[in-house]
Amino acid sequence: MKLFVSLLVFALTAGAARAEPPRVITDIAPVHALVSQVMGDLGGPQILIGPNADPHHFQMKPSQARALSTADIAIWVGPSLTPGLAGVIADADATSVALASDDHAHDEGHADPHAWLDPDAAIAWLDRIAEELSGADPENAETYMQNSRAAQDRLRALSAKIDARFATLEDRQIVVLHDAYDAFADRFGITIAAALTDSDAHSPSAARVADVDRLLKAGKIRCWFGEVGKSDALLIAVSEGTETRAGVLDPTGAQIPPGPALYETLIRQMADTIHSCLAGASG
Incomplete structure (x- = not known):
């Protein structure tokens, strides 16, 4: 009986100690959608910038600052889209993951602030998102990777259909x-x-x-x-x-x-x- 109780306590303790998925916050709806696909059933990210707000001139409200303060990871396009977020995210405890880079050049070689409109960029971002989530939550790494690959396959298929139509x-x-x-x-x-x-x-x-x-x-x-x-x-x-x-x-x-x-x-x-x-x- 004592052995059974000990095993039960161990199992419950191990379950309680198991890491939960990270708390994630995103900037805009397209990034929120990509992160949601990677997280799947493990959790849902929050979103900072609503549909009627202009990301170029975003100013943080107290409620949004509170949401950011509780996040483990902040996944955003980057300062090229939301310069007002750069300092706020830098001061937060959350790990900053800026997805856009100079690889998608726009004006004068700077990162394109609207790079998500290229599905190929989104495919690369899905990899980055899965890697960041896996690093924060190794126990669920395989799920993140599988979800990312499935989302990438869907985007490749969608892009192929669009290519055929425009051709x-x-x-x-x-x-x-x-x-x-x-x-x-x-x-x-x-x-x-x-x-x-x-x-x-x-x-x-x-x-x-x-x-x-x-x-x-x-x-x-x-x-x-x-x-x-x-x-x-x-x-x-x-x-x-x-x-x-x-x-x-x-x-x-x-x-x-x-x-x-x-x-x-x-x-x-x-x-x-x-x-x-x-x-x-x-x-």
């Missing part, structure tokens, strides 16, 4: 509201002929508006795209009198329910929106 289009030139889509465009062979603004933080210059106006009036562009939550009044004005078609893109998944499926849905919907406009314009 049927001869003209892939578009105009966008602001310079945020290079990662997606480069991956899928889309040409961004112009962006009305270099950043959603600044109003377009008169010269830039005139350039886009001339481009659209020349009939060289079949489609332009606004963005969820941003005014497209100027693009509507400069495209008036042309046959240019319009669409709306959602680069952060603001209109998609948050969760593991958000990232793939975001990429699929962006491809559908661009392809439908270009295909319709050429028909």
Whole structure:
């Protein structure tokens, strides 16, 4: 009987001592989705920046600071997207995992703040996320790795389908509201002929508006795209009198329910929106 009690106490103690999955916090919904896929049933990350907030000008609220203070790991795109988070995360106890790097160059060789729009970048990020979670929680390392590989396989399959759809289009030139889509465009062979603004933080210059106006009036562009939550009044004005078609893109998944499926849905919907406009314009 004593032996049975001793074994029972040992088993209970060992179970109690078993490490729990790390508490993870993320910056934006696409990163939250990738981390959620890797964590699977082991836990769910928190998200700092809501769908209606601008990550470029994010300012921490007290409730968000409290959430960050309880996290073990903070997984975020990096200071190229959310410069306001850099100092806060550096001061926190959480391990910082900035996913974007200069490997995905944007302007002047700096990390592309919108690199998640390239599924190939997301595939690399899934590896990084799994490695970081495995280091913090070795007991569940195999689960993290398996979940990561499954998510990568789904993204490769999705990318292949998108490649096949765009391969049927001869003209892939578009105009966008602001310079945020290079990662997606480069991956899928889309040409961004112009962006009305270099950043959603600044109003377009008169010269830039005139350039886009001339481009659209020349009939060289079949489609332009606004963005969820941003005014497209100027693009509507400069495209008036042309046959240019319009669409709306959602680069952060603001209109998609948050969760593991958000990232793939975001990429699929962006491809559908661009392809439908270009295909319709050429028909």
